[in-house]
Amino acid sequence: xxxxxxxxxxxxxxxxxxLSTSACGSSLKASGSGDSATTxxxxxxxxxxxxxxxxxxxxYAVVGKDMRNGFGLYLEQHGNKLGGHKVDxxxxxxxxxxxxxxxxxxxxxxxxxxxxxxxxxxxxxAAAGRNIFxxxxxxxxxxNTGSVVLGKDPSPWVWRASYDNGDxxxxxxxxxxxxxxxxxxxxxxxDYSGGHETMAGFKQKFPKAxxxxxxxxxxxxxxxxxxxxxxxxxxxxxGSVFVFEPGADAIQFVKQFHQFGLDKTVKLYxxxxxxxxxxxxxxxxxxxxxxxxxxxxxxxxxxxxxxxFVKAYEAKxxxxxxxxxxxxxxxxxxxxxxxxxxQGDVNRASIKKAIxxxxxxxxxxxxxxxxxxNTIEQEFYLTQVKKTADGVRNVIVEKLGRS
Amino acid sequence: xxWFSTNYALLLNGVAMGLLLFMMAVGLxxxxxxxxxLNLAHGAFFMVGAYLGYRIAGEAxxxxxxxxxxxxxxxxxxxxxxxxxxxxxxxxxxxxxMDQALLTLGLALVVSQLLLVVFGxxxxxxxxxxxxxxxxxxxxSAYPAYRLAVIxxxxxxxxxxxxxxxxxxxGAIVRATVSDRPMVEACGIDVRTVMTATxxxxxxxxxxxxxxxxxxxxxxxxxxxxxxxxxxxxxxxxGLGSVAGTLLGxxxxxxxxxxxxxxAPELASFLTFGAMVLVLAFRPQGLIxxxxxxxx
Numbered sequence: 009x010x011x012x013x014x015x016x017x018x019x020x021x022x023x024x025x026x027l028s029t030s031a032c033g034s035s036l037k038a039s040g041s042g043d044s045a046t047t048x049x050x051x052x053x054x055x056x057x058x059x060x061x062x063x064x065x066x067x068y069a070v071v072g073k074d075m076r077n078g079f080g081l082y083l084e085q086h087g088n089k090l091g092g093h094k095v096d097x098x099x100x101x102x103x104x105x106x107x108x109x110x111x112x113x114x115x116x117x118x119x120x121x122x123x124x125x126x127x128x129x130x131x132x133x134a135a136a137g138r139n140i141f142x143x144x145x146x147x148x149x150x151x152n153t154g155s156v157v158l159g160k161d162p163s164p165w166v167w168r169a170s171y172d173n174g175d176x177x178x179x180x181x182x183x184x185x186x187x188x189x190x191x192x193x194x195x196x197x198x199d200y201s202g203g204h205e206t207m208a209g210f211k212q213k214f215p216k217a218x219x220x221x222x223x224x225x226x227x228x229x230x231x232x233x234x235x236x237x238x239x240x241x242x243x244x245x246x247g248s249v250f251v252f253e254p255g256a257d258a259i260q261f262v263k264q265f266h267q268f269g270l271d272k273t274v275k276l277y278x279x280x281x282x283x284x285x286x287x288x289x290x291x292x293x294x295x296x297x298x299x300x301x302x303x304x305x306x307x308x309x310x311x312x313x314x315x316x317f318v319k320a321y322e323a324k325x326x327x328x329x330x331x332x333x334x335x336x337x338x339x340x341x342x343x344x345x346x347x348x349x350x351q352g353d354v355n356r357a358s359i360k361k362a363i364x365x366x367x368x369x370x371x372x373x374x375x376x377x378x379x380x381x382n383t384i385e386q387e388f389y390l391t392q393v394k395k396t397a398d399g400v401r402n403v404i405v406e407k408l409g410r411s
Numbered sequence: 412x413x414w415f416s417t418n419y420a421l422l423l424n425g426v427a428m429g430l431l432l433f434m435m436a437v438g439l440x441x442x443x444x445x446x447x448x449l450n451l452a453h454g455a456f457f458m459v460g461a462y463l464g465y466r467i468a469g470e471a472x473x474x475x476x477x478x479x480x481x482x483x484x485x486x487x488x489x490x491x492x493x494x495x496x497x498x499x500x501x502x503x504x505x506x507x508x509m510d511q512a513l514l515t516l517g518l519a520l521v522v523s524q525l526l527l528v529v530f531g532x533x534x535x536x537x538x539x540x541x542x543x544x545x546x547x548x549x550x551x552s553a554y555p556a557y558r559l560a561v562i563x564x565x566x567x568x569x570x571x572x573x574x575x576x577x578x579x580x581x582g583a584i585v586r587a588t589v590s591d592r593p594m595v596e597a598c599g600i601d602v603r604t605v606m607t608a609t610x611x612x613x614x615x616x617x618x619x620x621x622x623x624x625x626x627x628x629x630x631x632x633x634x635x636x637x638x639x640x641x642x643x644x645x646x647x648x649x650g651l652g653s654v655a656g657t658l659l660g661x662x663x664x665x666x667x668x669x670x671x672x673x674x675a676p677e678l679a680s681f682l683t684f685g686a687m688v689l690v691l692a693f694r695p696q697g698l699i700x701x702x703x704x705x706x707x
Contacts, residue, residue, distance in 0.1 A: 014449055014508040014512075015443070015449065015643060015646060015647055015651065016647065016691075017449075017508070017509075017512065018449045018451060018512065018643050019640065019643045019644060019647065019687070021451055021512055021516060022451060022454070022636060022639045022640040022643055023640055065532075066632075067632065067633070069532040070532055070533050070534070073532070223676045224676070224677075225672075225676075226679070226680050228633065229631055229632070229633030229634060229637060230633075230637060230680070232624075232627070232628035232629075232634060232637065233424060233428055233627060233628070233668070233669070235420060235421070235424040235669065236421055236424065236668075236669050236670070236671075236672035236673050236679075237672060237676075239418065239420055239421055239673055240672070240673060240676070242552075243418075255534055255631070256534035256629060256631035256632075256633075259534055259535075259536050259629055259631075260536075260627075260628065260629050263536060263629075264555075264627075267546055267553075267555035267557075268420070268546070268552075268553055268554070268555065269546050269552065269553025269554075272553070287533040287534075287535075288533075288534070290470060290471060291470055291471075291533075291534065291535050291536035291629070292536065293470075293471040293472070293536070293538070
């Protein structure tokens with residue numbers, strides 16, 4: 009009997025392992041201000057201390073790396089200055105769990121006493137950060153998550169410079185509602201806030217009668233075989249499917265969608281991240297071809313700021329910028345402009361006021377401004393994966409309108 | 412028949428996943444039965460196979476040659492890791508299950524972090540070899556040829572494992588070591604060699620399972636732990652130390668994961684553990700317990 013007890017214990021152990029490996033890796037490293045030019049000085053000495061909270065380890069490390077690259081490129085191009093002030097950059101690892109993220113929030117807001125916080129990959133980190141930033145009165149510009157809760161209960165200290173999780177679905181739904189050839193649409197999302205909020209956005213703007221079905225799968229590598237979900241989509245007779253799957257799940261979903269031949273009869277639409285980044289496109293292979301995305305950024309957006317950005321990014325990192333890198337580059341542009349207008353002390357309060365007074369700004373995503381919930385207003389694009397002379401790429405097909 | 416032609420894919424997927432799970436679980440159950448070691452790093456072995464597949468077989472396309480090379484490498488690497496783990500766990504054999512669980516849990520973390528250091532943090536895919544990457548037409552709809560190959564290969568492996576353990580003298584020695592080690596030693600057989608060979612074989616099987624699962628699941632950081640968890644559930648359901656039970660348990664879990672999503676998607680993640688709880692409540696020895704009781 010003892011053995012059986014041990015094996016049950018093993019099940020519990022493995023469960024803990026499955027839930028915690030990514031988290032473990034991160035909290036060990038949650039102190040990496042390795043490359044901060046620690047001059048110690050606060051804002052009074054003329055420098056501005058920026059806290060960058062991004063995932064350096066765990067499941068979101070790929071996203072975090074691109075975010076750092078985007079922000080880092082802007083600083084490098086501008087002599088490590090924002091608004092004329094030397095930047096003291098404090099990079100902290102967000103990890104991949106809500107706990108490690110909240111620890112990073114607290115550290116930057118209270119212990120490291122930064123003048124502004126940028127970054128944040130995941131919704132739970134931002135949701136936990138909302139009250140921490142609000143209480144500490146530190147401006148925070150979110151570069152990736154579009155957590156809906158921050159729009160419902162906005163803090164004057166937190167700006168979603170990224171998007172609202174509902175935006176890609178809302179704008180795509182409005183587009184597809186006018187397009188009878190799209191047929192009925194099946195909705196599928198990863199079973200966590202990001203998936204549900206994205207699908208909720210779609211349902212707001214799409215006729216209920218044309219929604220063929222809706223299903224949510226366990227997220228973050230817990231679903232490795234998508235075939236049962238694909239069978240459901242197939243059986244529903246949907247003409248299109250709108251999907252939210254992050255990271256490794258996106259790779260497997262797109263590959264299997266192709267392997268089971270669904271791409272021959274069903275149009276595949278993603279919420280902006282389904283075929284994001286060249287490593288992902290490479291892993292998806294032929295399956296990625298033809299996949300659509302509703303996104304706030306693509307490398308071929310036509311404006312001079314973006315054209316210069318893409319050229320510099322490719323030269324430095326030997327790959328096209330992702331939406332993650334582009335959003336952080338825009339945040340650097342916003343901070344540069346806002347801080348540049350400050351007369352007198354650069355501190356938390358003056359940065360907040362400067363962002364509020366800024367009006368609109370020209371970023372790589374075009375004209376950007378914040379609405380009254382501190383959420384960014386921007387253009388959205390429909391992209392499709394195509395074979396180009398430079399290899400397989402996401403290419404803009406048309407504009408979907410402003411958020 | 413109408414239901415079958417639209418849903419046959421679910422059944423085939425369940426069988427394919429079940430056979431991959433069997434390859435994982437059978438090594439785990441034999442090692443546990445024989446050496447009294449619950450190797451929680453078995454999932455990390457699986458992950459090793461997936462990453463070797465990504466690097467050696469290829470990510471976007473693979474040839475028969477590159478996939479075969481990956482297979483041979485997986486067997487070799489698996490055997491080496493198995494021997495290394497055997498040596499590392501030996502000093503703890505007398506120290507109870509908790510110490511071993513902690514050691515292998517720690518080693519699992521080390522191995523999976525090392526893989527990320529070596530292969531990077533990006534998520535990767537593994538290509539199926541040659542024409543197996545395409546789909547075949549089955550009952551009027553497309554089905555990935557590779558999954559059919561996995562089913563065939565999985566059945567061959569399952570039959571092979573069963574034949575070796577049940578019908579050969581080497582298998583008889585392994586089974587004898589599981590049920591009564593002192594008696595085997597008394598017969599003049601070097602038990603340590605038997606155990607090392609078994610550990611090596613079981614580990615190689617787990618690494619190969621990771622490679623074979625690669626074209627279905629890809630190579631990313633979490634796959635090892637998820638598979639380990641399912642393999643442990645399989646062992647509980649099937650009955651500890653029993654090859655036939657492990658095969659039955661693996662089929663049940665594979666099919667449940669596949670059909671369960673179709674029937675009740677919101678309950679899918681509970682079904683697996685629900686089945687385990689039911690088995691524990693009504694048939695705690697497992698569905699097909701080993702003929703010789705392995706409890707000591």
